[in-house]
Amino acid sequence: MGFSPLAQSQTNQPRKKVNVQSTKQIGFKDKSAGANTKSSSMSLNPELFQRKNSNELILDNDANLDYRVVQGCLRRNFNEGNLPTSIGIDNRQFSEFFKSQTKAFFDRMRGDCIPYAAAFTTRNRFDSLSIMNGPIQDSKTEVWTFTPSAFGGFLLQQDLLKNESKNLSEIRVPLKEVLYDQRKLGDKLPVELVWELNSIIKQIYPEDNNSLENTNSIVRLIVDFGDRERWAQIWAAEIIDPNNNEIFSSAFWVSRNDIPGAFFTGNGEALERSFWTNPLSYRRISRGVGMVRAGSVKRPKTNTAVTKPTQAKQRYRAHMGIDYAAPIGTPIFSVADGKVVHLGYSGAFGNLIVLEHPGGYHTYYAHLSNYNNELELGNEVRRGFEIGYVGSTGRSTGPHLHFELRKDGIYVDPYGSKTQLDLWSMRDNESGQLTREILLLGSPITR
Known part of the structure; x- marks a missing residue:
């Protein structure tokens, strides 16, 4: 269907952007307002370095952990108004509302x-x-979305594909290039979208078909290339067999205003935890969150041979963060859209970048050997932007990235089995956006 090859979507919220002619990488906005002294950022905000009691952190207990999506194409019949019941929605009040609203829809x-x-x-x-x-995507395609209202009853949103697609682009690239030869994607996508796309495909790649990359399978993308006012954005990604148009897997972007947006699969599975725990290509995790030894064994001084050495009580300190072992110079990427609120040397952290993200989140990237030389304090960066490089500065025992995620100043273990953030799950008021995008932006669903 007609996704314009050069069009740019207006779906994202606009942001004020200052164009920087010297910028080599898209996905970077200059907010420095003339700030040229990176080292002075050490004293920018002392609260960035204060330790807070983890008991103060309330995780998102209202997240839809059991969220799931079903989709298909229901054969038409004389009782089209009974569609909710036919697909498993057991809600009499909604069934009545659906019937009262959809007569004109089914006429078209x-x-x-x-x-x-x-x-x-x-x-x-x-x-x-x-x-x-209908399973046809053209200028007459419309999608109606029903959601429960927080005040009782139900809400109905009506969308036309022609309004959604005129500013979006459809791109098809070989699956093998996405997985193994990303340099070939550089002339098709902004560099930070290449990193993001690779991360998406690795997560949705069907594990039961490990030879898929050896076929002519493609990745179908719906992309907003952005402009001076907003970021470029992948809105939909599908792995497809071009011979029979079978869709092996898919992912869709859900935009948010109060916290960073998120990707979900076409089945409703959340993908964001992986994004927030993979700021680089690393060899191994050398150390996680927990207690580590802070001292060494001490032997007392003695003047006689009969005195036995005693071992001093071992001291421990909290290690709040994840250490990713990697060679010096390995690129480090921002895990989400954010603003640079610290850029400089900071004691045990060594060379440190701190990014501020919506919703009270901060990410810390420490022990760096160097920064992206175009990055300045106050810049806004997009997820996937190359911000710095692995090093061993500060209190470091070898080349690695020390990465921290904090919520309202409190350390969060992103690998913790009980850690569940609002970033990573579908919230009640967001579900309709995902189901409508599955139909509007995904490949046509047929029987």
């Missing part, structure tokens, strides 16, 4: 089936339903 149907994407949460509770007027 094309094709012999009704594409749908429905989301459910804990105890099979209905969370959103999107339907499309």
Whole structure:
């Protein structure tokens, strides 16, 4: 369908941007306002280096951990108004609302089936339903999305594909290039989107088909290339067999205003935890969050042979962060859109970058050998932007990246089995955005 090859979407919220002619990498906004002294950033905000009690941190207990999406194309019949019940939505009030709203919609149907994407949460509770007027994507395609209202009742949003697609571009690239030869993507995508795309595909790659990369499978992308006011953004990614158009797996972007956006698979699986724990290509995790030895064995002085050496009580200190072992000079990427709030040397951290993200989150990148030489204090950077390079500065025992994630100043273990942040899961008011994008931006769903 007509996704314009040079079009740019208006879906993202606009941001004020100052163009920097010397910038070599897209995904970087200059907010320094003339700040030229990186080393002075050490005293920018002392609170960035204060330790806070982890008991003060309240994790997101309301996240939809059981969130799931079902999709398909339901054969048309004389009782199209019964579609919710036919696909497993057990809610009489919603069924009545659906029937009362959709008569005109079904009058405009094309094709012999009704594409749908429905989301459910804990105890099979209905969370959103999107339907499309036929498995055809063109200027007459429309998608209606139903969601429960927080004030009772239900909400209905109506979208036309022609309004959504006029500023988006569809790109198809070989799967093998995405996985193994990303340099070939440089003339098709901004560099930070190449890093992001590689991360997406590695997560959604079907594990039960480990020879898929040896076929002619492609990655279909829907991309907003951005402009002076907003970031470039991947909105949809699918791994497809071009011979029969079978979709092996897919991922879609959910935009948010109060916290960073997130990717979810077409089945509703959250992908964000992996993004927030992979700031570089590393050999191994050499140390995680926990207690580590802070001292060494001490032997007392003695003047007689009968006095036995005693071992001093071992002292421990908290190691808050993840250490990723990697060679000096390995590129480090921002794990999410953010603003540079610290850039400079800081004691045990050595060369340190701190990024501030919406929702009270900060990420710390320590022991760097160097920074991206175009980065300045106050810059806004996009996820996937190359911010610095692995080193061994500060209190470091060898080349590695010390990475920290903090929420409201409190350390968070991103690998913790009980750690669940609002960044990583679908919230109640976001479900409709995912189901509508599955239908609007994904490949047509057929029977």
